[in-house]
Amino acid sequence: MSRILVIDDEPALGENIQRMLRLPGATVAVMVDPARGLAEALANPPDLVLLDIRMPGMSGEELFSHLHEAHPGLPIVFLTAFGSVEGAVIAMRNGAFDYLQKPFKREDLLLVVKRALSHASLEHEVARLKGRLESLGEADAVPSRSSLMLDLMERCRRAAGTDATVMILGESGTGKEVTARFIHEQSRRKDGPLVPVECSAMPGSLIESELFGYERGAFTGADRSKKGLIESADGGTLFLDEIGDLGVELQTRLFRFVEERALRRLGGVSQIRVDCRIVCATNQDLAAKIKAGTFREELYYRLSVVTMKLPPLRDRPEDIPHLARFFLERFSRRYGKSLSGSPQFYEERDGTSGGIACRRCAGSGGSGRGHHTSDPNHTTRFTSVEGCKRAIPLQLREQLRTSSAVAMRRQRERRGARSWSGSEDVLHAAKEGQGSAKWGIISPLWIEKRGMKSPMRFDLRP
Numbered sequence: 001m002s003r004i005l006v007i008d009d010e011p012a013l014g015e016n017i018q019r020m021l022r023l024p025g026a027t028v029a030v031m032v033d034p035a036r037g038l039a040e041a042l043a044n045p046p047d048l049v050l051l052d053i054r055m056p057g058m059s060g061e062e063l064f065s066h067l068h069e070a071h072p073g074l075p076i077v078f079l080t081a082f083g084s085v086e087g088a089v090i091a092m093r094n095g096a097f098d099y100l101q102k103p104f105k106r107e108d109l110l111l112v113v114k115r116a117l118s119h120a121s122l123e124h125e126v127a128r129l130k131g132r133l134e135s136l137g138e139a140d141a142v143p144s145r146s147s148l149m150l151d152l153m154e155r156c157r158r159a160a161g162t163d164a165t166v167m168i169l170g171e172s173g174t175g176k177e178v179t180a181r182f183i184h185e186q187s188r189r190k191d192g193p194l195v196p197v198e199c200s201a202m203p204g205s206l207i208e209s210e211l212f213g214y215e216r217g218a219f220t221g222a223d224r225s226k227k228g229l230i231e232s233a234d235g236g237t238l239f240l241d242e243i244g245d246l247g248v249e250l251q252t253r254l255f256r257f258v259e260e261r262a263l264r265r266l267g268g269v270s271q272i273r274v275d276c277r278i279v280c281a282t283n284q285d286l287a288a289k290i291k292a293g294t295f296r297e298e299l300y301y302r303l304s305v306v307t308m309k310l311p312p313l314r315d316r317p318e319d320i321p322h323l324a325r326f327f328l329e330r331f332s333r334r335y336g337k338s339l340s341g342s343p344q345f346y347e348e349r350d351g352t353s354g355g356i357a358c359r360r361c362a363g364s365g366g367s368g369r370g371h372h373t374s375d376p377n378h379t380t381r382f383t384s385v386e387g388c389k390r391a392i393p394l395q396l397r398e399q400l401r402t403s404s405a406v407a408m409r410r411q412r413e414r415r416g417a418r419s420w421s422g423s424e425d426v427l428h429a430a431k432e433g434q435g436s437a438k439w440g441i442i443s444p445l446w447i448e449k450r451g452m453k454s455p456m457r458f459d460l461r462p
Contacts, residue, residue, distance in 0.1 A: 002026040002117050003044075007037035007063065008052040008079060013102075017050065020106045021113060034058040038066055039216070043225035045071050048116045053080045053091070053099075061091060068095050073123045075116040079104075128191070144323075146316035152308060153182070159306045160186035165258070167243075167303050168281040170310030176281035177241060179308060184237040189277055192236025197229050200245035208250055209266055212257075218267025230263055233276040243303065244284035248294065255299045278303065 002025060006014050014030035021028045029046075031037030034055045041049060049067065053060035064076055075097035092099060097116050100108060144150060159166055160183045168176045177196065184194045202210060209219075213228030230238055240246075246254065257263050258278065262271045280303045289295035313319065332339045 002048070003046040004028045004048045004050065004113065005037065005041055005046040006030045006050045007034055007041075007055075007060075008032065008050070009034070009055045010052070013052075013079075017109070020109055023110075023113075026117075034060075034063050038063050039224045041067055041074075042070055043216075044227055045074055047075075047120050048113065049074060049076045050100075050113075051076055051078055053078050064091055064094075064096060073120070073127075075120050077112055077116060125191075144316070144319050146311075146319050148311050148316055149319065152179075152310070155306075156183050156308060157186050159183060159308075161188075163277050164305040165278045165280070165303050166306045166308060168279065168308045168310065170281075170283060171312050172283050174310040174312055176283075176310060177239070179310060180237075180239045180241075180279045180281060183279060184239075184277075187237070187277065189236050192276075193233055194237045194239060195229050195233040195276075196239045196241060198241050200242040204247045204250065207246075208253070211250075212253065212263050212265055214266035215268040218265070222267070225265070228263070228265065230257065230276070231272060231274055234274045235276070237277045237279055240278065240280045242282055242284075243280040244282040244286055244289060244295065248296065251296045251299050255296060255302065258299070258302045280304075 002023075004021060004026060006017050006028060008014050008017075008030070009032050011030070011032050014032065018028045018030060029040075031040060034057055038058070051060050051064060055063075060078060064078075067074060067076060072095065076091075076095075077097055078091055078099040079102060080099050081102050089099070097119065098112050100112060144153070156179060166180075166183060168179050170176050180196075181194060184190060197211065199207065209226075209228070211228050211230050213226050213231055214222050216222055216225045253263075257274075261275065262273045264271055286295055286300055286304075290297045290300060313323075328339045331337075
């Protein structure tokens with residue numbers, strides 16, 4: 001629903017504009033007092049403002065400067081008489097969207113309004129996509145190979161197709177906000193806002209006004225009306241993080257909103273309906289808080305229609321190398337650098353002797369792990385870090401070549417065989433059909449027969 005605000009000191013003109021703009025999906029409000037119109041636009045930014053340039057008390061240029069400073073992306077169309085066209089043109093150079101010269105036809109008004117609303121919609125879409133790009137895919141895919149997490153993500157996809165409230169449980173750092181963002185992006189509300197609220201970060205005296213908003217004069221210092229965070233989530237998803245830290249009194253107000261999907265601002269009398277989906281998260285034991293009387297039982301059951309419990313990383317260690325790759329790729333894209341982990345990291349984190357899967361064999365249907373050492377006739381180029389040449393970053397090849405040569409020299413020194421070189425091993429292995437002199441490769445079976453413990457060669461040629 002598009003909201004259009006008309007600020008003009010002529011009531012007849014405002015009523016006429018209301019009649020001309022009877023469009024499906026649009027509401028028109030008229031303010032004849034420029035000061036009240038400015039306060040309304042600042043508290044509840046509309047999608048479009050039609051602003052008279054000559055008004056008593058406050059000129060249109062002055063009102064425009066305040067609005068444009070607070071909301072630079074808000075399209076403003078000036079309504080100007082013949083003698084003030086020059087002022088409207090100057091305002092356009094400073095950021096106004098367009099102007100209409102009085103008297104104007106309905107066709108001209110509709111054309112400008114439709115263009116302005118389309119521009120505002122495009123601006124919102126660009127801002128949303130920028131936010132998506134900044135997150136670098138956090139919400140689109142959770143990097144996991146764990147069966148626990150894969151099953152949980154499938155449950156999240158099924159829950160996202162409904163408007164049921166979701167309670168996400170898990171320790172700090174398990175990815176509760178990432179999961180909430182994933183649910184939002186998979187839902188039909190993905191084009192709407194995702195409004196996160198950190199319940200533990202705001203004091204009790206402040207969080208009520210931040211959540212529900214307030215009217216002008218509701219308390220000392222409330223010099224204008226303000227929309228709350230719940231109201232800002234209209235059409236999207238409200239994410240209440242650390243819901244367990246919410247005070248009991250505020251839980252009562254939240255319970256009423258969850259029941260009725262309507263709220264009343266502080267100091268207000270009218271009910272405001274809000275269409276949003278609610279996702280909550282906590283790292284606390286809410287059942288224990290219910291027994292202790294610090295969390296309302298009825299609110300708990302309203303918020304936990306669907307419950308997701310995230311396992312900690314210690315319960316799914318197989319995800320550690322995949323998360324490492326995910327964040328390395330993410331920061332590489334963000335900072336324009338080529339970042340990679342050491343082979344030793346993946347070796348230590350994997351459960352087998354070969355930490356990096358062979359992409360060539362994995363692509364052919366195998367697991368890509370463990371087959372190189374289990375098959376004695378399989379000639380290999382790998383050391384204890386199992387991976388094919390394509391899995392080795394270019395920047396590591398020189399380091400690996402150097403470390404391999406040092407290891408071979410130390411092995412010869414320990415055996416006291418200073419008269420022979422590593423190339424002789426390759427030639428002997430090739431003569432016995434257990435290696436390749438061309439590629440500098442030795443079969444693991446040949447090494448095992450001779451009781452050698454030296455590392456096998458990499459094919460390090462570019």
